[in-house]
Amino acid sequence: MFSNLILALAIAAPLATQKDSVSYAFGTFFAKSAHSQLTARDSVNFNLDLYLEAFRIHFRQDTAHYLMKEDAIYKALRNLQHVAQEEKQKLSETLLDKGTTVGYALGAYLGKQVHDQVVARDSVDLDIDIFCQAFEIRFKENSAKYLMSDEEAHAILLDVSKRKDAERRRANDEFLVKNKKAKGIVTTKSGLQYKVIAKGKGATPGHTDIVKVHYTGTLINGKKFDSSFDRGEPLEFKIDAVIPGWTEMLELMKVGEKVMVWIPPELGYGENGRPPKIPGHSVLVFEMELLDTHAP
Incomplete structure (x- = not known):
């Protein structure tokens, strides 16, 4: 119509x-x-x-x-x-x-x-x-x-x-299928994809820990929507208080570790996105470095 x-x-x-x-x-x-x-x-x-x-x-x-x-x-x-x-x-x-x-x-x-x-x-x-x-x-x-x-x-x-x-939606789905085959990419059962850039030697966060993270977030087209580096200070938060993709990724990391992670829409902001910078059905791409973790 x-x-x-x-x-x-x-x-x-x-x-x-x-x-x-x-x-x-x-x-x-x-x-x-x-x-x-x-x-x-x-x-x-x-x-x-x-x-x-x-x-x-x-x-x-x-x-x-x-x-x-x-x-x-x-x-x-x-x-x-x-x-x-x-x-x-x-x-x-x-x-x-x-x-x-x-x-x-x-x-x-x-x-x-x-x-x-x-x-x-x-x-x-x-x-x-x-x-x-x-x-x-x-x-x-x-x-x-x-x-x-x-x-x-x-x-x-x-x-x-x-x-x-x-x-x-089609572009993001096709991206994940192609990215999954790239060298060094690990795909979890949930569909989360990540690649270790630098290994860490510290502790791994527990599900209720408070973590400190430096990160930059972009869409698959490279458009940046957020960055703690640009603000000049890392973000500190409870690990279970963020999107599921972040929680899952951080629970796989050790302090000092740096990764690239690709978060499917269902583990991010879903079909609604987060206007005005993140459209619905967006794959979120993060470069993340875990700086610290401790009990609340």
């Missing part, structure tokens, strides 16, 4: 292709959400043209034209949270920080969000001009110019989600 809907929309100008329809649907979705949160709920008044310009720049990661760095954007948005409700309607020309406006900060944040979640994470190919066209029309609630209804946009996005989910 959804594929037929996309085809019908694709042949209706100006949405000439499936990419056009998907881009328009995403623009409608994000505009509806932004209108609900910023205008209807918080009564924030801002310059929509500047918002969309900032969106384009930060979506494209056009760093040469950034007017605000990422830390300044988040500072501006935090400041916005503390603006009195009756003052938010006056923010169109108000500076949150030197040389920056509410509209730019909000648009830049959305641009990064859409790039990271829709393009980088889910590999959806968007036409940014059509996205912005849909966003502006839907944000202004100019229903006479709608090229699709909210219901039609939702149906398209649901179809995209289902297809991307199936592609991701």
Whole structure:
């Protein structure tokens, strides 16, 4: 049903292709959400043209034209949270920080969000001009110019989600089958796969121990989603308080040991994933080093 809907929309100008329809649907979705949160709920008044310009720049990661760095954007948005409700309607020309406006900060944040979640994470190919066209029309609630209804946009996005989910599941399943045959890989009964990089000589954690671990986590495409190394300090936790794949792996290690481990979705975050960085059905790849273990 959804594929037929996309085809019908694709042949209706100006949405000439499936990419056009998907881009328009995403623009409608994000505009509806932004209108609900910023205008209807918080009564924030801002310059929509500047918002969309900032969106384009930060979506494209056009760093040469950034007017605000990422830390300044988040500072501006935090400041916005503390603006009195009756003052938010006056923010169109108000500076949150030197040389920056509410509209730019909000648009830049959305641009990064859409790039990271829709393009980088889910590999959806968007036409940014059509996205912005849909966003502006839907944000202004100019229903006479709608090229699709909210219901039609939702149906398209649901179809995209289902297809991307199936592609991701297939890719992760194929990866595990291939990886299992690689040299040095050990596969446990649960399906956990690991390879010892450096052997340890210390104690092996018990099921209720507290452990200290240094790690970096990526998806099978190499996209990093977490790293204690980047934070500059290891993580300490009860061994039974994390995902099953971590618990199982750590109970096979000795202090001082370093491994690469591939955790199937059912031993990680399952079909739901852990948005926004970890999609559903993801194999989690960790480089882990067990630094310490002790009783609680």
